[in-house]
Amino acid sequence: MVAMRTRFTELIGCRLPFQLAVLGGVGTLELSRAVEQAGGLGMVPRLVRVPEPRSTALGKGFLIPYLPPLEEVVEDVRGLRVAEFFWGEPQAAIAAAAHSAGSLVSWQVGSAEEARAAEAAGCDLVVAQGVEAGGHVRGTQPLDELLAEVLSAVSVPVVAAGGIGSAERVAQLIAAGADAVRVGTRFLACPECDTHSDYVQALIAASAGDTVLTDHFDGDGQWPAPVRVLRLSLEGAIRARNRGTAAPSATAEAPLAMACYAGLSVEHVREVKPAVEVVRELMSLVG
Numbered sequence: 001m002v003a004m005r006t007r008f009t010e011l012i013g014c015r016l017p018f019q020l021a022v023l024g025g026v027g028t029l030e031l032s033r034a035v036e037q038a039g040g041l042g043m044v045p046r047l048v049r050v051p052e053p054r055s056t057a058l059g060k061g062f063l064i065p066y067l068p069p070l071e072e073v074v075e076d077v078r079g080l081r082v083a084e085f086f087w088g089e090p091q092a093a094i095a096a097a098a099h100s101a102g103s104l105v106s107w108q109v110g111s112a113e114e115a116r117a118a119e120a121a122g123c124d125l126v127v128a129q130g131v132e133a134g135g136h137v138r139g140t141q142p143l144d145e146l147l148a149e150v151l152s153a154v155s156v157p158v159v160a161a162g163g164i165g166s167a168e169r170v171a172q173l174i175a176a177g178a179d180a181v182r183v184g185t186r187f188l189a190c191p192e193c194d195t196h197s198d199y200v201q202a203l204i205a206a207s208a209g210d211t212v213l214t215d216h217f218d219g220d221g222q223w224p225a226p227v228r229v230l231r232l233s234l235e236g237a238i239r240a241r242n243r244g245t246a247a248p249s250a251t252a253e254a255p256l257a258m259a260c261y262a263g264l265s266v267e268h269v270r271e272v273k274p275a276v277e278v279v280r281e282l283m284s285l286v287g
């Protein structure tokens with residue numbers, strides 16, 4: 001893969017303007033290492049332990065509603081390149097804690113206003129998440145509109161996220177000024193991901209119109225927030241009276257009655273293939 005320099009690659013110290021999305025419940029260390037070895041920034045969800053040594057292009061994502069005490073965050077991210085936060089007001093104390101562990105700080109945002117707050121809190125980069133995204137969706141704007149607004153609102157590097165599934169889309173976003181792209185759904189059908197096989201088959205069979213943004217998966221009132229899932233899993237969950245936020249990992253018992261998160265990018269999930277090939281395909285038109 002051809003290397004490409006952007007403010008993101010310079011800041012992170014990687015070869016490609018590419019970030020694996022945090023994939024709660026199904027993302028693995030193996031998947032993030034594969035993306036890292038392909039030249040991008042690999043990310044793991046909070047509960048995945050990263051063994052030493054940690055001095056490479058890896059990061060860990062935290063959801064603010066489930067944020068552990070800051071001392072634990074510091075220990076968790078020490079030696080990792082990036083500590084990332086999502087779904088909560090950007091806070092200087094959180095950014096300072098992650099900085100004290102030697103990590104760069106990223107915040108995934110859903111509006112230009114939130115991006116400004118993240119920069120003011122001391123973040124080194126922001127992720128602009130369009131409404132096309134799979135999983136928890138922070139904002140209401142389509143990515144193109146949001147990206148333009150965020151790029152003019154902040155001076156830190158901006159990563160574009162949400163519904164990115166093809167090399168053409170990646171090239172378009174880089175040309176529009178994104179410092180990198182962040183991709184989640186496209187990696188759910190990789191053998192390195194801990195996705196249940198029924199969920200993988202449902203993703204392969206789905207097109208963008210088969211996803212739906214819903215408030216149903218609110219953890220029984222614990223975390224009311226809109227998520228984008230496969231419609232068939234919403235129907236299954238309503239029948240099973242399941243409102244839990246967990247995505248179906250490989251050992252789940254009723255995978256299609258759980259939150260099968262998927263972005264509009266599901267359109268481009270067509271087969272099971274290794275993460276390095278997904279990165280190669282998506283980056284084939286830039287550099």
Ligand SMILES: Cc1cc2nc3c(=O)[nH]c(=O)nc-3n(C[C@H](O)[C@H](O)[C@H](O)COP(=O)(O)O)c2cc1C
Binds near residue numbers: 132185261264266
């Ligand atoms: C299965 C799944 C789980 C996700 N879990 C998280 C999470 O735990 N933390 C987070 O910051 N974002 C999470 N996201 C959202 C991603 O960070 C990102 O915004 C999204 O994947 C981008 O859209 P795409 O899936 O169309 O590429 C998740 C997305 C998916 C598909």
